[in-house]
Amino acid sequence: MSIRFEQVTKRYRGVPVVNDVTLEVAKGEFFVLLGASGSGKSTLLRGIAGLTDIDHGRIALHGRDVTFVNPRDRGVGFVFQHYALFRNMSIADNIEFALRIRGVPAARRRERRRELLRLVALEGMDERLPSQLSGGQQQRVAVARALAHEPGVLLLDEPFGALDAKIRTELRRTVREVQRRLGTTTILVTHDQEEAFSLADRIGVMHMGRLLETGQPQQLYRQPATRFVATFLGAANLLLGEVATPYRVRVGQAMINHASQARPDAVSSTEVVTVVRPEDIELARHRQVLANPCLGEGQVLETSFGGGVGRLLVQVGAGANLRAAARVDAQVHPGLAPGACLLEVTRTAAEAMAMPLAAGDSIALGVRRLHVLPTPVSSFLFRAPTREAVLELRQSPLVAQLVQSTRANLSETIVAEEQPGTATLRSAGLVVVDNTGRTPAEIASLVAHGARRLLCVPRGAALPRRVIIHCPDDAPQGEAMGLVASLVRHINAEATFVSVMRRDAVAAERTRVLRRLLDTRAEVRASHGLDLRTELLEGAVSEQLLALASGPDPALLVMGIDGDRAEIEAALVRDLGWLFDADARWPLLLSYSGPRPAALAAVL
Amino acid sequence: MATPAAWLEERGHASRWRSRMVRGLLIGIAALFLGVILLLPLVTVFVEAFDRGIGFYREALVDPDALAAMRLTLLVTALVVPLNTLFGIAAAYAIARFSFRGKSVLTTLIDLPFAVSPVISGLAYVLVFGASGWFGPWLEERDIEVIFALPGIVLVTLFVTFPYVARELLPLMQMLGTDEEEAAISLGAGGWTTFFKVTLPKIQWGVIYGVILCNARAMGEFGAVAVVSGHIRGLTTTMPLHVEILYNEFNQVAAFAVASVLSLLALVTLAIKTAIEWRTGHRGGH
Numbered sequence: 001m002s003i004r005f006e007q008v009t010k011r012y013r014g015v016p017v018v019n020d021v022t023l024e025v026a027k028g029e030f031f032v033l034l035g036a037s038g039s040g041k042s043t044l045l046r047g048i049a050g051l052t053d054i055d056h057g058r059i060a061l062h063g064r065d066v067t068f069v070n071p072r073d074r075g076v077g078f079v080f081q082h083y084a085l086f087r088n089m090s091i092a093d094n095i096e097f098a099l100r101i102r103g104v105p106a107a108r109r110r111e112r113r114r115e116l117l118r119l120v121a122l123e124g125m126d127e128r129l130p131s132q133l134s135g136g137q138q139q140r141v142a143v144a145r146a147l148a149h150e151p152g153v154l155l156l157d158e159p160f161g162a163l164d165a166k167i168r169t170e171l172r173r174t175v176r177e178v179q180r181r182l183g184t185t186t187i188l189v190t191h192d193q194e195e196a197f198s199l200a201d202r203i204g205v206m207h208m209g210r211l212l213e214t215g216q217p218q219q220l221y222r223q224p225a226t227r228f229v230a231t232f233l234g235a236a237n238l239l240l241g242e243v244a245t246p247y248r249v250r251v252g253q254a255m256i257n258h259a260s261q262a263r264p265d266a267v268s269s270t271e272v273v274t275v276v277r278p279e280d281i282e283l284a285r286h287r288q289v290l291a292n293p294c295l296g297e298g299q300v301l302e303t304s305f306g307g308g309v310g311r312l313l314v315q316v317g318a319g320a321n322l323r324a325a326a327r328v329d330a331q332v333h334p335g336l337a338p339g340a341c342l343l344e345v346t347r348t349a350a351e352a353m354a355m356p357l358a359a360g361d362s363i364a365l366g367v368r369r370l371h372v373l374p375t376p377v378s379s380f381l382f383r384a385p386t387r388e389a390v391l392e393l394r395q396s397p398l399v400a401q402l403v404q405s406t407r408a409n410l411s412e413t414i415v416a417e418e419q420p421g422t423a424t425l426r427s428a429g430l431v432v433v434d435n436t437g438r439t440p441a442e443i444a445s446l447v448a449h450g451a452r453r454l455l456c457v458p459r460g461a462a463l464p465r466r467v468i469i470h471c472p473d474d475a476p477q478g479e480a481m482g483l484v485a486s487l488v489r490h491i492n493a494e495a496t497f498v499s500v501m502r503r504d505a506v507a508a509e510r511t512r513v514l515r516r517l518l519d520t521r522a523e524v525r526a527s528h529g530l531d532l533r534t535e536l537l538e539g540a541v542s543e544q545l546l547a548l549a550s551g552p553d554p555a556l557l558v559m560g561i562d563g564d565r566a567e568i569e570a571a572l573v574r575d576l577g578w579l580f581d582a583d584a585r586w587p588l589l590l591s592y593s594g595p596r597p598a599a600l601a602a603v604l
Numbered sequence: 605m606a607t608p609a610a611w612l613e614e615r616g617h618a619s620r621w622r623s624r625m626v627r628g629l630l631i632g633i634a635a636l637f638l639g640v641i642l643l644l645p646l647v648t649v650f651v652e653a654f655d656r657g658i659g660f661y662r663e664a665l666v667d668p669d670a671l672a673a674m675r676l677t678l679l680v681t682a683l684v685v686p687l688n689t690l691f692g693i694a695a696a697y698a699i700a701r702f703s704f705r706g707k708s709v710l711t712t713l714i715d716l717p718f719a720v721s722p723v724i725s726g727l728a729y730v731l732v733f734g735a736s737g738w739f740g741p742w743l744e745e746r747d748i749e750v751i752f753a754l755p756g757i758v759l760v761t762l763f764v765t766f767p768y769v770a771r772e773l774l775p776l777m778q779m780l781g782t783d784e785e786e787a788a789i790s791l792g793a794g795g796w797t798t799f800f801k802v803t804l805p806k807i808q809w810g811v812i813y814g815v816i817l818c819n820a821r822a823m824g825e826f827g828a829v830a831v832v833s834g835h836i837r838g839l840t841t842t843m844p845l846h847v848e849i850l851y852n853e854f855n856q857v858a859a860f861a862v863a864s865v866l867s868l869l870a871l872v873t874l875a876i877k878t879a880i881e882w883r884t885g886h887r888g889g890h
Binding site for chain 1: 786793794802
């Protein structure tokens with residue numbers, strides 16, 4: 001491995017801006033870190049070069065741990081967005097800087113300089129000053145300068161950000177070619193997905209300090225694992241679907257086969273989030289002429305011309321039973337009918353020519369291909385006695401952050417008395433309730449009635465900076481981890497998986513607990529792409545969890561549970577009894593992995 | 605009847621004529637003001653100095669006390685300017701490059717000499733180092749003279765001219781950022797190499813500019829020096845003090861002769877400063 005980070009974390013004023021990032025970049029690989037500004041990608045890159053200290057974790061370059069090595073001795077080449085050429089030195093002196101420091105004789109320096117200038121197509125510019133070159137030329141010099149001392153790793157921080165579109169593509173090609181020829185392991189940071197697609201062997205998408213997913217461009221585009229990546233890499237329509245069989249989902253009126261198996265926990269009628277790319281939607285005048293399963297019928301809302309492709313916004317009316325998995329701001333699309341679902345469609349110029357469309361035209365939509373996201377949080381269901389209570393719940397910092405960041409669909413159930421309302425609970429992605437003054441029995445009842453994923457938020461709960469995950473020994477953890485992986489990406493918090501063992505535990509018991517802890521971490525990383533901290537505590541479960549939760553930063557507790565209603569209640573009282581005290585302010589996320597109601601489990 | 609176009613054209617003529625009037629008037633006022641307030645007194649200095657001919661002028665300058673004052677002024681300047689250049693670069697570097705507790709306090713402290721009247725800063729030094737001051741007895745026991753001696757004059761001049769270099773460099777360093785330094789480090793340069801090869805060349809014009817301003821003030825400082833010098837002729841009088849003494853003795857010509865030398869120094873400084881501004885302007889520097 002050429003570059004390797006292990007759980008790298010960097011905090012600014014207590015908030016993690018790089019959060020438990022673990023990654024391996026192979027020798028000679030061109031890796032692109034893609035993310036919006038503020039996602040932590042540049043901080044991570046600077047961490048590799050040693051220009052920023054990291055708070056936690058290890059960084060290894062070519063098998064050498066450099067976590068505490070001085071930046072000057074790391075042997076990396078760094079290219080900055082604004083070139084950072086030494087303005088008082090000639091191009092020749094700029095490029096020879098690293099060699100001069102290393103005491104390379106003049107003749108060899110000159111030879112290397114010529115070679116590098118040829119490589120970046122700037123021969124003969126040796127005696128100019130940086131200010132006499134154009135931006136594109138300056139950045140070429142910066143690349144040559146960074147490669148002068150033959151670093152094993154080349155790091156580029158938004159290198160094309162300050163250049164015009166045309167020069168950008170040109171320089172992109174140069175960089176790619178130079179990298180291929182020299183075989184230098186490279187990490188490039190950008191917010192431009194087109195750039196990422198055109199350069200990368202592999203892309204890693206960062207969001208809120210976390211590395212969400214890594215993969216080859218094609219794979220990430222076609223089979224994203226998270227909502228964020230699905231919508232950040234290209235345009236995507238997120239639609240709610242319902243599992244029919246393991247390989248078929250129902251979306252609107254269509255029954256669609258899909259290549260990826262639906263969520264492993266999904267049984268028939270489980271709500272899932274599906275990704276339909278704009279180019280995977282087929283348009284026809286009538287549903288009979290569609291070559292693919294029909295999603296429904298709708299009207300064209302808006303058309304725009306985009307050179308090679310035409311872009312359309314189509315709304316499908318409430319009658320088609322098609323539901324978006326992401327909220328749309330009604331103000332942005334004033335023509336949108338209430339309850340209608342908005343879809344983005346792109347067509348090639350030839351398709352557009354064959355069937356010209358204008359705003360207001362009626363149209364039938366078919367789906368060529370769709371992808372089911374593994375996230376269990378398909379939608380939020382707020383359950384409260386009054387409308388005001390629902391609003392209050394939504395304004396709680398944690399809930400507001402989740403709702404805003406996931407943009408998932410919201411629905412609310414107003415239940416006057418404590419009637420379980422089984423059907424709505426069962427189909428919901430995540431049920432949210434107010435936890436103020438509730439008893440473990442009430443919570444257990446909600447879970448037993450079908451709220452498999454339940455977020456209990458007490459009044460006055462702060463936005464968590466830590467997530468503490470606890471699964472009692474015998475409870476299966478798969479579902480809980482899937483839920484954590486899905487939610488933790490939307491809050492700036494560090495997640496820790498906690499195991500508690502008795503003080504008098506025998507050696508065999510200790511080994512078992514420790515192994516479980518490490519297995520869980522490895523498993524979460526493998527199947528959900530999330531790196532967790534682990535912590536092994538000794539003593540009584542309830543006491544230890546309380547001590548941990550009482551730390552200075554606000555915490556969210558996650559517990560995986562199973563069993564029947566009585567067992568759930570017992571587990572809550574036993575491990576988290578203090579959470580139900582009158583003045584407790586900790587939100588609690590429960591993930592239930594017990595048996596499903598028989599009627600629903602029949603299909604799988 | 606005028607067509608709209610003609611009307612507009614006429615209006616255009618009128619407004620253009622008016623704007624030219626306004627411009628002329630403003631320039632005239634500014635020139636007049638500068639002439640009366642700045643240029644006239646300066647010219648008067650030289651006119652008065654040569655009032656009784658070149659012979660008198662020469663005599664006034666070769667007077668031992670006058671020569672001593674010039675020597676003292678040059679000595680103080682030669683001590684103060686390098687010290688404040690070092691302090692200024694160090695302070696600006698620390699503030700621009702590092703984040704530390706008390707950074708904003710330090711930034712404010714640098715401006716303190718600008719805000720405090722020089723006379724008061726002089727008095728403060730008397731209170732600290734004078735015979736009845738805090739360290740007075742301690743200094744007296746060891747026979748160290750600070751107030752009414754060279755060290756006192758150097759100290760107050762240091763105080764008064766402290767902000768010039770630092771203030772000049774701070775915004776410049778903040779504007780130029782740290783990319784180049786980081787690039788140097790990632791290329792393998794150490795701290796000193798980075799400072800001398802990258803940082804210093806980058807800010808050199810700012811340093812020179814700050815040094816010139818610092819120099820001008822160090823030579824011309826009157827208030828603070830007047831308080832701590834004790835006006836011992838030939839020993840602790842700097843040029844500005846010497847001018848005042850001569851003037852109070854109704855020795856007009858000699859006073860203006862020394863003053864003219866001081867003014868000449870100021871004019872030379874100004875010329876150098878302008879030359880540098882012109883040069884950096886053309887280099888596209890700061």
